[in-house]
Amino acid sequence: MENAGVGIAKIGRSPIRVLLIEDSLEDTELIIRRLEKGGYEVDFERVESEPAAKAALDRDWDLILCDHTLPHFSGYNALTIWKSKKCTAPFIFISGTLGEQAAVEALKQGASDYLLKDNLTRLIPAIERALRETKEHEEREQERVRSEKSLRTSEARFRALIENSSDGILVLNRQADVLFSSSAVQRILGYQTEGFAGHNFLDLTHPEDRHEAMLAFRDCAPGEAITCKLRIRHANWQWRVTECVYSNLTEEPVIAGIVVNFRDITEACLSEDALRKSEEKFSKSFRSSPLAFTISTKGEGRYLDVNEAFLRMLGYRRHEIIGHSALELGVWAKPEEREALLHHLDKYQRVTALRATFKTKTGELRETEIAAEPIDLGSTPCVLAITQDVTETRRLEAQFRHAQKMEAVGQLAGGIAHDFNNLLMVMRSYAQMIESENANSRILNYTNRIVEAADKAAGVTRQLLAFSRRQPQELKTLDLNRVVRDFDTMLPGLIGEDIQLQISTRADGAIIFADQGQLEQVIMNLVVNSRDAMPAGGKLTIETVDLELGENISEHHGARISPGSYVVLTVTDTGHGMSEETMARVFEPFFTTKGVGKGTGLGLATAYGIVKQHRGFIWVYSEVGLGTSFKIYLPKWRGANPSEVVPEATPTRSLSTGNETILIVEDQLALLDVISEYLASMGYKTLKAQDGDTALRVAAAHVGPIHVLLTDVIMPGIRGPELATQMTKLHKPVDLGVLAQTIQRVLDNDATPSGGNVRF
16 A cells, blocks of 8 residues: 555654655665665655656655656656656656666656665765755756846836836947837837837938037947937938937946937927027117117116117217116106106016106106016016107197197087077077068168177177088098008007007008098097007007998998998907997097096097098997907098099079978077068968977878978987988978088988988
């Protein structure tokens, strides 16, 4: 029985687990005694069949001792099983019949040794040698596994470092051929990583940089690094500027090559070049600008640099001002204004249009506006300032404000003259009616004096009306595109450098019949309004476009516009905008949203009046916080040369005589009565009304035709032209007579009623 071959020898000093593949119990006992005598404490198991050997070899053993010849299978079979099980315990043949040739073959097959049973004197040394060699082999194997693991870890770290680096990394051999490329190479140079190996690095460098690349490659000694700047060809055949670092790691076993780390600095080089050009441009602008530029220290105000414009403005020479402070030279007539500038800079980091009074070398005071920003020159806080001499501008502004005040007085005078004329008309009419009553000579003398006095008073009112009237128009054909383009050089100084000006003249053949001076005034008023709406800077756009309105179009952007061909002039800003309530009143005279002393409220009203006088239309759109856009529609000139235009004679028709009926509408009761009485004295039937609503009721209640409607234009409620239109809806076609001193202005806004005739 095989299990009977299991036992433990307890004598000895070194425990050892032994598997005996042996069919002889006597030989087993002999071998165990030898082991115990050799100083081993033996734990053994004996097997003699192939199944038992297979089962036993699945367990751990320190030593395998096997007979060469067994009844049921051979020692070679056992050796084969041992090898298949990948056992690490040494395998020693002990046989009484093993020949030399068989022993050699056994050693070739992996056996550690072979012994003869009749000579076991070598058993202990053979076992010790086999165990020692096995231990050394295991230690070597463990060291190999550790080395391989360490190598794999090192390679993994190196690869992770390379693959996660933002720099491109190449490993080159001594011929500069690419052995390895990181994934960043594809991002930087566009080459596929898997197909990049084998390329020669020097072939990719710019011809002008190739010599430098070769020198760096040649001179890079082991353990050293060389840096250079090279242009390398991108996959798209464009050159990219790179900063390269050569590192000679040929003696490093993991790398064994020359490592090239490179990063793309093309954009940085472009930025540096752009910065250099920008600095050159700034220097040229600084030197040649017509505006006065200065760079001064923030603390003392000591001038470090100034341009010629600043020197001309104050009358100094360069050596008289460089290195001196503004306070020392007395440049600031009011030193507290410089303190205000510094305070504003500290708070907002920018100053625009700060008003200050400067004193020239000769002591002359100049009004200025200053724009400034803080800059650092090295570690010194400084101020870059642009100073504009606005002395003449302020003088012109004062003249303009005076002109606006005179315009306001003129409007007031015109209104007074109109009302006064109505009273004079009443007085004169009654005097004339008295004369027609066959009065005696004394009464006639009185009436004549009344008429003479009325005529003299009328002369005074005519002078007031002449004062209130706008300047006479000088109409001629104009190219609106040219007029607008002429503002390109004029406006930057007016609006300031912090406002971007864009002018676009896209209208095709923008010929109009207009007064150039008045149109320029309109543009200037709108531009000034836009400038004031952008105190922190912004964008101002002036453009012209064509517009064709068909016969069925009566409104455009909410404005009533006659069909025809127009040139549209648009002025748009990105200012603070207006609310709907403000837009509703924006063209009213004297209406302004600016502070006291900053606006008269006549700029847009003047623009409105000029546009209307040119039979044009003006429209405004605005949103709070987004900006404002004014659109002006001016009719295109399609006629002959203005000098060849002959005004057509206005057809006149006489009032019918006899018993015709006239409806008189006038809100001034005295004037209404005198007109009614005068016409009645001539035999006409008169109907009277003091406003439009009353007139419509009177007309509706009247039985029979109304031959003439004689109406004032401006009245409470319904105005004259609208009244005439509604009269036609009552199926009462009439001749329309108009009573007003502002006839033309109103009729420019109101269409003449169809079905009626207008006579003044």
